[in-house]
Amino acid sequence: MSQRPTIYAVAKRCGVSTTTVSRVMQDESFGSPATRERVLSVALELGWVPNGAARGLATRKAGIIGLLFPDLGELGVGEEESPLYVDQVVRGAERVTAAAGQAVLIAAVRASGGKSLAYSVAGKVDGLVIMSRSLSDKDVALIARTVPVVLLAHKPGRKSFDHVVVDNRSGAREMTSHLIEVHGYQDLVYVRGPEGSPDSHERFLGFCDSLEAAGLPVPEKPAADGGFTEAGGKKAMWQLLGSAKPPRAIVFGNDEMAIGAMDVLNKAKISIPGEVAITGFDDIAVARHVNPSLTTVKQPMRELGEQAVQLLFARLRDPKAGTKTIYLSTESVFRKSCGCGKANTNSKKGSKND
């Protein structure tokens, strides 16, 4: 660490007190223009920047928001694709935080040593946004005693936390209803993600909602397990094709699985959506480019990050306020894999066609 100049050096060189320097750096309009000018130019000359640690210690505010996310790369998920949504959340969070003049500290929580890192981060920030699957419920509760915490995409089980969640159930419900009402499919199945995924479960419930509303038989459980991966989607597809009567439409719990399945169908020369209609969930970047383009449910990832930070700011402003849960709705994106063409065959509010 090189000898960075301090506020004392600047004050001395300016012939003013540290107080003056300090204030000039904070208030846009403080002191006589002459003093201001002088302080600012000396600071620049010396290359002085207020020390964040000292400032943080004095004000008891770090000016930093922390964002904890799971290190999905380690789970063996597809190299680049899957963890992508995390990036969008990060972007959203950064955006709002920067607008408030703060900075974002990010940390992937890994299986190894992730816990200690989380605590280290907790000591450096004013508040924490914790994404689903980063930390165990227990650790979340522990950390929440130390710094204000907002949970992201967690299942809003505990009312003791601020939450931002995506309404997975409604999203799946809307998509399933589209398949039933617009395209007239009667024989639909749902392919789920990994065991214990709350997201996958919620989507299944939405799927069932629609079947029930349409008077169709409601299954007790998903037709297959694709583990949220492309490979898993292929496997699930093979399994479905091998069954007595393959379904007319398949609602996949996410896009990766849907894309894997489409690959299988394309290779088997089974027409999509002619013989089997396919829908995904997430609207990852490639969904638009696969053939046929994938009808899916778009999650507002960026907004998720934005709202989480805003919720966190609100909490910092008023630590004693009651906890809030913000629900963000999804947006159905109708492309070709469900049977929609270029024309917009649906006019539901909040849906989109491209």
Add this chain to the structure above:
Amino acid sequence: MSQRPTIYAVAKRCGVSTTTVSRVMQDESFGSPATRERVLSVALELGWVPNGAARGLATRKAGIIGLLFPDLGELGVGEEESPLYVDQVVRGAERVTAAAGQAVLIAAVRASGGKSLAYSVAGKVDGLVIMSRSLSDKDVALIARTVPVVLLAHKPGRKSFDHVVVDNRSGAREMTSHLIEVHGYQDLVYVRGPEGSPDSHERFLGFCDSLEAAGLPVPEKPAADGGFTEAGGKKAMWQLLGSAKPPRAIVFGNDEMAIGAMDVLNKAKISIPGEVAITGFDDIAVARHVNPSLTTVKQPMRELGEQAVQLLFARLRDPKAGTKTIYLSTESVFRKSCGCGKANTNSKKGSKND
């Protein structure tokens, strides 16, 4: 800010001094097991986490690395796709930093107020990784007086900085040579990105290198300007199609433009690569999924972030060492748009086929 417990509270409750508490938190093996146990459990009980600011002030180390990147979202580039490489760099940086027990602070530098934010960040970190196009050269020089800086993907003009750069020129050269030598194309053009983009220029130079080496006529400037966007790529393609003799192969400065062009060709029923071969640059996620799959040059974005942080750590360890420049090489990815099929028609070292 709720009343967080301090080290005093913990020390008192344990019946030891703050020194002991402090040491237990740092050394994995300090003091008698009994004391350790006691301190740790009391810390947990009280929900105490060492205050980062105070710690930073005392040690003169923040334990935080800063990463500055341009806010491309504001440039009006395609919604989600383009800034994607930033995310990869962030991931790489986070990875290495976390491995060293540090955290990463990220900040998008926006046109408005970006500068002051950059200085604020500088005060909070031990060192800074600054991505190309985030800050003006002048601001970089200024900030570099305050904290150690590593430049990422900047043109390594100034020898006074540590750099990590991608060897764009070699990448373009290798790709162009592939088109000439393996596929035998004689009539090639290059489509550039926005005015003044050093990346685009380097790639053009590599393109020219190959032409010259093959004894083909070397153009003075790129055949068209696609501005690095999909729309720009379409426009450039129309322009090329309108010319007297459309080229046999087109080397695009990036993938977006290539994809835009492919769209035009597909709609015009012009066969790729039968009539026109296409290559891109970057290997964005969708490159693999377009039809035909796009042959392109992959940039090691993640590694870029990793190396930058490692370089920064080295600099922090030894502030007086000479500056270093790390060159990372690209990797050609041969898919179908250049004429390669499933079989690997090329055996160059460091290339890849999928």
Add this chain to the structure above:
DNA sequence: TTGTACGCGTTATCAC
């Protein structure tokens, strides 16, 4: 409008 002096919570330097 400007300056003095104390406190923020931790680590490091001594002494025991």
Add this chain to the structure above:
DNA sequence: GTGATAACGCGTACAA
């Protein structure tokens, strides 16, 4: 192995 105490650099009452 453990404890007292002085920094660390800044913000901010309070005083002038």
